[in-house]
Amino acid sequence: MQTDCEYANPCLDCRFFITTGDFLQQQQHRRQRQETSELIVQAEQSGLARLAEKNRRTLGKLDTIISALEGATESQIVVGGQMEDVDAAG
Template sequence: MVRRPGGLAAPEAAGAVRGRTSSLITQAEDAGLARVAEKDRRTLGKLDKIISALEGTTENQIVVGGQVEDVDAAS
């Protein structure tokens, strides 16, 4: 497990959030809450982009504005 600044283990933590969001979408659909489900689908799309960026990082990289950058370049 790789620790990132802030103490989060990424992308593992982001994957857990993705799973919870998917569950919320299912619950909203089952309850007939189409607008809530759609909002959560948009959130899920954003999470997928963040997870992809996190998976593409190495030890000395961070994600800034959805882009992977070297730590030195971000300062």
């Protein structure tokens, strides 16, 4: 679907989006990254440049989240793409 919305996945762009290493261990973020990569390839092959562009932004957000979670300890979460200690986020 092509829309005027700037965000392919608004949740990942939300400053209140919170995630933990649990989602990384369950492969949810990596699975979404793989699906997003596939969407980009399909959009490019179909000539849907705008859709591919929006999903590249999502891919970048997922890369940031995955990278942050890979370096997180059990007492840290990712809030709006930034690492925070659980005590500080409360």
